Amino acid sequence: MNEDYNIEPDAELGRTTFEDDNLLKQNTPISKPISPRFHARRASMQEATWTIKDSFHVTTKDVVQRCIHTLIPTTNFFDVIDDRPDLYGPFWITTTVVQALFFSNSITDYVRHLTGSIDNPYSIGKLVSAASIIYGYTAIAAVILWGFLVWNKCNPKLLDCVCIYGYANISWLPVSLMTPPFSLLSSLVSHIIKWILTSVGLGISLVFLVRNLYPVCQQAGTYLCKLSMGGIIILHILLAITLQLVFFK
Amino acid sequence: MTDFNKPNVEIEQDEAENLLRMDPVQSSFDVETRPVEPDTFAGESVVETRYTGGDTLDEPIRVTLLNEFRAIGEKLIYILYPKNAQVLRDWDLWGPLIFSLVISLCLALPASRADRESIFTVVFALIWFGEAICSLNIKLLGANISIFQSICILGYSSFPLVISSAVCSFLDQLYIRIPVNVAMYAWATFASLGVLQNSNLVNKKFLAAYPLFLFYFSLSWIIYL
Numbered sequence: 001m002n003e004d005y006n007i008e009p010d011a012e013l014g015r016t017t018f019e020d021d022n023l024l025k026q027n028t029p030i031s032k033p034i035s036p037r038f039h040a041r042r043a044s045m046q047e048a049t050w051t052i053k054d055s056f057h058v059t060t061k062d063v064v065q066r067c068i069h070t071l072i073p074t075t076n077f078f079d080v081i082d083d084r085p086d087l088y089g090p091f092w093i094t095t096t097v098v099q100a101l102f103f104s105n106s107i108t109d110y111v112r113h114l115t116g117s118i119d120n121p122y123s124i125g126k127l128v129s130a131a132s133i134i135y136g137y138t139a140i141a142a143v144i145l146w147g148f149l150v151w152n153k154c155n156p157k158l159l160d161c162v163c164i165y166g167y168a169n170i171s172w173l174p175v176s177l178m179t180p181p182f183s184l185l186s187s188l189v190s191h192i193i194k195w196i197l198t199s200v201g202l203g204i205s206l207v208f209l210v211r212n213l214y215p216v217c218q219q220a221g222t223y224l225c226k227l228s229m230g231g232i233i234i235l236h237i238l239l240a241i242t243l244q245l246v247f248f249k
Numbered sequence: 250m251t252d253f254n255k256p257n258v259e260i261e262q263d264e265a266e267n268l269l270r271m272d273p274v275q276s277s278f279d280v281e282t283r284p285v286e287p288d289t290f291a292g293e294s295v296v297e298t299r300y301t302g303g304d305t306l307d308e309p310i311r312v313t314l315l316n317e318f319r320a321i322g323e324k325l326i327y328i329l330y331p332k333n334a335q336v337l338r339d340w341d342l343w344g345p346l347i348f349s350l351v352i353s354l355c356l357a358l359p360a361s362r363a364d365r366e367s368i369f370t371v372v373f374a375l376i377w378f379g380e381a382i383c384s385l386n387i388k389l390l391g392a393n394i395s396i397f398q399s400i401c402i403l404g405y406s407s408f409p410l411v412i413s414s415a416v417c418s419f420l421d422q423l424y425i426r427i428p429v430n431v432a433m434y435a436w437a438t439f440a441s442l443g444v445l446q447n448s449n450l451v452n453k454k455f456l457a458a459y460p461l462f463l464f465y466f467s468l469s470w471i472i473y474l
Contacts, residue, residue, distance in 0.1 A: 059452035
């Protein structure tokens, strides 16, 4: 088992918690075609010829597994990724969240329009603002994280950062789908329930992000680690508040 | 058929062609695009240009339009009743353009004056960028299908949404709109799954099909509203 712990010059983020490897290998047999060590070596040899197509070598089972491990953050996500970060998951999960936000917002507006309290049944501007908020947050936060780590010489991969933030968006999907009935009731209890729902979604994604990024930021030193963790948490809380105020009214 | 509308052009062409034909060096060139049988009618010699596989700029406009309409009709019949997969090989983007324009217009016109432009813009952009991204996704997942061909198939598969948008812009009753929308959404999605049938996606069928579900769902949801 020693061969798994070689320090490679372009090691990816996150291989710093070793105790989870044994747990992982015992509990969840991931169907991987190539062993991680061989794949990492091959990736370092072929680094000049990486194309976008390389980040789509995932199967259905892989994506579903990654989604489940995001919602139930028990294992280290970078082990689940297993050195094959993909662009399919983050992009389509983000797009689904955009559509779900617009769907939930417009269905409450439509029902209110049917009962006569609002004039126009939907506003297409919500779709545009949903897209800009979610896509913008995912892209910009991932790039900021990557830039911060590059600045501190941690050698991250941009694709890993995008993966983390992309898969973290999945917690907004059940939140946005469960909000419409409570928005239609419009009493104090339903307001409180909506805030609780949003904070549950925020909590799940925050736990996922913090748990997976804490070992990474530790490489940057303790002071910068606390700073970056604080930054990540604050940004995510801001996103949750924005979503609540714009979409879940 | 002789064209009475443009005698001058035909006469000039005829003289040039005759000169070319008399020149021994030039007569062997351009065998394909030279007209074969010069006719004379009522003293003017008119030339009948035949479509021999050269460029289509020479043929009359109505022949081009008829060819295009025939292509669109063949593909529509394929969408209605998928029998002959060869039809999808020669792609064209006329059908998707017409369908997207009709959908965007049907959604934008009933709306209030302030929203009209933004609805048209958003729906039109959503259709084209959504189709492009779905096709790109299918291509990146490893299918050996060209991007334009899959855009063509996705665009033609949105023809049921044209029907539902036309219906929903005129009728307001809930018990008509909901079944029509659901049926058209199901038809569009199943028709577009034909883009996946010839591709060699091993484990990724659902990964490639899910964006199609999402795209047509978002379109039919906006149509329903």
